[in-house]
Amino acid sequence: MKIVIVDYNVGNINSVFFALQRLGVNAIVSDDASVITSADKVILPGVGTANFAMQSLCKKGLDKVIINLTKPVLGICLGMQLLCEHSEENDTPCLGVFKHKVKRFSGTLKVPQMGWNTINNLIGPLFENLDESAYQYFVHSYYVGLNSQTIATTNYLIDYSAALQFENFYGVQFHPEKSSKPGSLILKNFINL
Amino acid sequence: MALTKRIIPCLDVSGGKTVKGIHFAEMVIMGDPIIMAKQYAIEGADELVFLDISATIEQRKTFAKLVSQIAHEIDIPFTVGGGIQSISDVEVLLKAGADKISINSAAIKNPQLLTELNKQFGSQCIVLAVDAKCIDGVSYIFSNAGKVFTGIKTIDWVKQAESSGVGEILLTSIDHDGTKEGFALELIDTISNAMSIPVIASGGAGNAYHFKTLFASTNCDAALAASIFHNGNLSLPDLKISLKNNNINVRL
Numbered sequence: 001m002k003i004v005i006v007d008y009n010v011g012n013i014n015s016v017f018f019a020l021q022r023l024g025v026n027a028i029v030s031d032d033a034s035v036i037t038s039a040d041k042v043i044l045p046g047v048g049t050a051n052f053a054m055q056s057l058c059k060k061g062l063d064k065v066i067i068n069l070t071k072p073v074l075g076i077c078l079g080m081q082l083l084c085e086h087s088e089e090n091d092t093p094c095l096g097v098f099k100h101k102v103k104r105f106s107g108t109l110k111v112p113q114m115g116w117n118t119i120n121n122l123i124g125p126l127f128e129n130l131d132e133s134a135y136q137y138f139v140h141s142y143y144v145g146l147n148s149q150t151i152a153t154t155n156y157l158i159d160y161s162a163a164l165q166f167e168n169f170y171g172v173q174f175h176p177e178k179s180s181k182p183g184s185l186i187l188k189n190f191i192n193l
Numbered sequence: 194m195a196l197t198k199r200i201i202p203c204l205d206v207s208g209g210k211t212v213k214g215i216h217f218a219e220m221v222i223m224g225d226p227i228i229m230a231k232q233y234a235i236e237g238a239d240e241l242v243f244l245d246i247s248a249t250i251e252q253r254k255t256f257a258k259l260v261s262q263i264a265h266e267i268d269i270p271f272t273v274g275g276g277i278q279s280i281s282d283v284e285v286l287l288k289a290g291a292d293k294i295s296i297n298s299a300a301i302k303n304p305q306l307l308t309e310l311n312k313q314f315g316s317q318c319i320v321l322a323v324d325a326k327c328i329d330g331v332s333y334i335f336s337n338a339g340k341v342f343t344g345i346k347t348i349d350w351v352k353q354a355e356s357s358g359v360g361e362i363l364l365t366s367i368d369h370d371g372t373k374e375g376f377a378l379e380l381i382d383t384i385s386n387a388m389s390i391p392v393i394a395s396g397g398a399g400n401a402y403h404f405k406t407l408f409a410s411t412n413c414d415a416a417l418a419a420s421i422f423h424n425g426n427l428s429l430p431d432l433k434i435s436l437k438n439n440n441i442n443v444r445l
Contacts, residue, residue, distance in 0.1 A: 011314065112360060115239065155195060177268075180269055
């Protein structure tokens, strides 16, 4: 099994790599199109800002590589947002796999949302054996609303998507690599897809 | 269900060991940081903070190595800080696997650093640590591990830091730190209400009731404590159950 973590100068690549290592998986960290294309599973991590991350992906020519992948892909946090159509963060056009817009939280609560929140209404194999309302670690200022591709929900001021799926593409708004046992179960489920 | 209040054990590290000082002085060795951190993660710590309080460059190198070891072994988020001076210091620690870095004196000396760190790494991983002390009824910030009076009002400093793109405030009351007599409720409430970013309260935790009072009477997002956990005076599971029973939303 060849698991590739896409390397495009964002923050949490090592965290994802170490989390997989704790599951006994030695992932490959790469920005090489041929390595990514030949992977069994691809993880698109992401901590940082949407415009900077998109620029970095495009500069490496990885935008087209990612959208054409046919094997399971998991976008994490900003990685999930980049798989959407557009982000309000610096008005950034994104990859467009999920036909949704990424919006900024507005209202009375503190932004970023930082900490542990529950994920609910879990659908599909990514959440196999995971308890409904399991806690996951979130750090984000932007979100994707509920839609037909939502496979998990959460609430911070409003109900929104904790996870999305379209065909072979999965996205999670939280950080499974930092979410203790419930998080590593999700990574394990992704590896086993 | 909603976002939970976070409980954060803090490990002061010097020469590879966890230590604890009272009123920012008198260090006592508490144990091995990795073993302690793992245990806290298992017991339900929501995050961990590791502060490097080493005096020498040689010990600082040990710390970067330790950070990498922590990142390999710990499956919850952790922040590292202590003596961070520059963008390259931050880069080393984030590359080693820290989720967030906390910065204190260097930002006071050069506030522009906060803007630069935000630009380069994003606000979510930049925590501003603030050591505050009350003088004649006004809270001021102190630099250099609480030793140097800056003349800057705490409220002015955190406001400025927020607009520079800091992601979170770690607010320590020097007056309360190590006393085990409860948190600086008034200060914490004032600062939390003035901020639109999360605030971690630190200094003064002595028992579960102090945490309950903190969350019931202020708008803060997290509580940090050290010796109370290290000494075994209060276990994380007991604390969290007690908070839950008092209708404070925590992760169990």
